[in-house]
Amino acid sequence: MKSISSAFRALADPTRRQILQELKPGELSAGEIAACFTISGPSISRHLSILKNADLISERREGNRILYRLEPEQIAHTLGDFLSAVCPTQIARRRRWKRKEA
Amino acid sequence: MKSISSAFRALADPTRRQILQELKPGELSAGEIAACFTISGPSISRHLSILKNADLISERREGNRILYRLEPEQIAHTLGDFLSAVCPTQIARRRRWKRKEA
DNA sequence: TAGCAAAATAGCTATATTGTTAATAATGAA
DNA sequence: TTCATTATTAACAATATAGCTATTTTGCTA
Numbered sequence: 642m643k644s645i646s647s648a649f650r651a652l653a654d655p656t657r658r659q660i661l662q663e664l665k666p667g668e669l670s671a672g673e674i675a676a677c678f679t680i681s682g683p684s685i686s687r688h689l690s691i692l693k694n695a696d697l698i699s700e701r702r703e704g705n706r707i708l709y710r711l712e713p714e715q716i717a718h719t720l721g722d723f724l725s726a727v728c729p730t731q732i733a734r735r736r737r738w739k740r741k742e743a
Numbered sequence: 744m745k746s747i748s749s750a751f752r753a754l755a756d757p758t759r760r761q762i763l764q765e766l767k768p769g770e771l772s773a774g775e776i777a778a779c780f781t782i783s784g785p786s787i788s789r790h791l792s793i794l795k796n797a798d799l800i801s802e803r804r805e806g807n808r809i810l811y812r813l814e815p816e817q818i819a820h821t822l823g824d825f826l827s828a829v830c831p832t833q834i835a836r837r838r839r840w841k842r843k844e845a
Numbered sequence: 846t847a848g849c850a851a852a853a854t855a856g857c858t859a860t861a862t863t864g865t866t867a868a869t870a871a872t873g874a875a
Numbered sequence: 876t877t878c879a880t881t882a883t884t885a886a887c888a889a890t891a892t893a894g895c896t897a898t899t900t901t902g903c904t905a
Contacts (some may be wrong), residue, residue: 646762647798648758649751649754649760650755651752652754652826653751653752653754653755653859654756654862654863655748656828656863657748658825660753661829662829665829665830668809669875670881670882671881671882671883672880672882675882680863680864680865680866681864681866681882681883682824682881682882683814683864683865683866683881683884683885684863684864684865685882686882686883686884687863687864687883687884689882689883690883692879702871702872704872704873704881705872705873705880705882706872706880706881706882707883709785711829711830713829713830713832713833713838714830714833716826716829716830716833716836717826717830717833717834717836719838720825720826721826721834721837722823722824723754723760723780724818724819724822724823725758726764726902727763727767727813727815727818727820728813728815728816728818730769730815731815731819731820731903732819732823733893734816734819735819735823752892755891756892758893766847771853771858772851772852773851773853773854774850774851778854781893782893782894782895783895783896784851784853785850785852785853785854785894785895785896785897786850786857786893786894786895787852788853788854788856789853789892789893789894790893791852791853792853792854793854802903804901806851806902807850807901807902807903808851808852808902808904809851809852809853846890846905847904847905848899848903848904848905849902849903849904849905850888850902850903850904851900851901851902851903851905852899852900852901852902853898853899853900853901854885854897854898854900855894855896855897855898855899856892856895856898857877857893857894857896857897857899858893859893859894859895860891860892860893860894860897861890861891861892861893862887862889862890862891862892863888863889863890863904864887864888864889865887865888865889866885866886866887866888867884867885867886867887867897868879868883868884868885869882869884869905870881870882870883870884871880871881871882871883872878872879872880872881872882873876873878873879874876874880875878875879875880
């Protein structure tokens with residue numbers, strides 16, 4: 642697991658948060674991700690590297706292309722840890738709410 | 744509730760995250776918060792205004808001083824919503840884990 | 846009112862971030 | 876090997892951020 646700092650810095654950018662959303666249904670290549678945006682390929686590439694450095698996504702090469710995949714456990718773990726550290730009571734409350742909803 | 748963007752930008756700075764930690768036990772004045780850090784008062788003031796704008800803290804004046812207070816529900820709500828949106832499955836898993844621990 | 850204390854705002858500099866285009870690396874196929 | 880495709884890295888410009896000091900605002904009190 643990487644530092645909480647790199648994770649929060651990575652999450653601070655709206656483009657990067659949207660990349661995470663695009664990856665939610667499953668793996669996508671760098672090009673497919675870039676196609677979701679109007680900004681240039683290299684910019685997306687850098688965003689991907691920042692997300693990867695924060696361990697919020699991972700990559701694997703498949704032939705010509707590089708496929709990116711969400712790391713939901715890392716994301717949940719990082720944000721969850723921060724929440725537990727700063728406001729543990731409210732996490733418990735939200736948990737109870739959700740349980741009611743279910 | 745403010746935008747998720749302002750919240751994540753606010754949380755991206757380590758000083759601001761530490762301010763939240765300092766506020767965890769209870770209200771503190773701007774000066775008391777500044778005393779926890781080596782950087783200047785005006786810098787802390789700016790950080791406080793960013794946290795307040797993101798609704799992660801609130802302020803109230805008491806005579807001469809301004810007391811700041813954590814808004815744990817807002818923090819939990821903002822991060823929780825993002826988690827639900829990006830990786831709902833893992834939230835459920837973490838919830839189960841925690842339940843086991845308890 | 847004048848003076849003091851607490852905090853915010855203004856104005857500035859240095860650094861970081863985000864975007865661009867051009868060049869480079871890696872893989873697959875003719 | 877040569878070419879095409881996919882993606883990253885390099886180099887640079889524009890903007891944003893975080894820090895500082897000096898000044899202003901706000902409230903208390905003599």
